[in-house]
Amino acid sequence: MAIRPIIKFPNPLLNMATNAVNQFDEDLQRLADDLVETMRAAPGIGITAAHIGILKRVTVIELDRESGPRVFVNPEIVWRSGQTARHSEGSVSMPGVSEDVERPACVRVRYQTLLGETREEEASGLMAVCLQHEIDQLDGLFWTRRLSRLKRERAVKRFEKMRAAAVD
Template identity: 70%
Template sequence: MAVRSIIRYPNAALATATEPVSRFDESLRQLAHDLIDTMRAAPGIGITAPHIGILQRLTVIETDPQAGPRSFVNPEILWQSADSTRHSEGSVSMPGIAEEVERPARVRVRFQTLEGKTHEEEAAGLMAVCLQHEIDQLDGIFWIRRLSRLKRERAIKRFEKLD
């Protein structure tokens, strides 16, 4: 287990769709553990393999430290609710910047475990927001693309001033 270097916006890997994971082996489990360590050190509540420059469809999310982190391999959204919610979002690749993003309030996702078992589950609240945010990242959609052009440009300018 190790804390890996996080790539920064506007690195091209953050705008690149990932490849599905096909090998469920020790290297995948090691990558998941490294992502957990890296996410916690950032700190953050979600991170994807692309955040450390690896274009594989893997994310880890920890919305509740008591429950611990969860790994989602090859996640995909199957259904989204018609009702929406707004939540402050940011990225470990753009530290110090957060904006409110509107997303569906609930989602149903299909994913695999680190062992390759397929599961489906419905999520609401913070977990639904995190899943959508991280699946977007795995699809090459960096979170600021969900903002209006004006808010996106302001966020980028603020980030450039921080760097």
């Protein structure tokens, strides 16, 4: 397992859709393990392969260490509730910046395991937020694009200021 470098906003790879995984092998397991280590080191509760510059449809989510990490390969949302909820979101590729995002409160997701088995499950609360956030990223939709233009511009300016201050 290795901690991989995380690409930072506004890297164009963050706006690219990822490719479906077709091989369920040791390389995929190694990628998942590296994503877990990288996410924990960031620190974060979710990360995609795109965050480390690999355009494969893989995400890892760990809401708490007790429950452990969950790996979702080729995830897709197959149902969204009509009810919405607001939650503070951010990204390991834009550390230090967060904003409230409104999303469906519940979703049903179809995905594959590291062994290639297809599963479907419903999620609500923080898991629903994370799944939607990470699947957006896998689709090339960086989280700030879910914000109003004004909030997006404010978030980008805050991040640019923080990056400039870190360089000085």
